[in-house]
Amino acid sequence: MTQKIAIGSDHAGFQLKEILKSYLQSEGHEVLDFGCPSEESCDYPDYAAKVAHAVAEGKAERGVLVCGTGIGMCMTANKIKGIRAAVLRTFDDARLSREHNDANIACLGGRITAVHQAQSLLDTFLKTPFQGGRHAARVQKIEIHAKS
């Protein structure tokens, strides 16, 4: 199933972001690119916020964020209400963040994860459905606790 996907990176994730953008488009997805536009140094929170807001507001179904490690992007994106971002390193991360946590943004490390691994992790992330059931109430509690 093709999806509308918001993508963003900082300078450290720029190269991988460009490759993943082309890859996602070749798979038939619609990609909204929120920058950054080059390898010139910039600040990852600015791009994490743009992608996170696009997903939270329903302008995209999923998001992809790439920085050096994926960690700073993930920390920032999770500050936005309604966002459940996960750093993906392994296939279990990609699968379980969807099945159990209904993650809506995938964060990748351009300095950590090789291109083919990143593409495969994204494939798994995009194709794996949320399991619901006992996980649904737990996911709802994420937002409840965010308010306190």
Ligand code: RB5
């Ligand atoms: C940039 O040097 C680096 O700190 C950034 O891309 C990211 O890894 C932060 O989490």
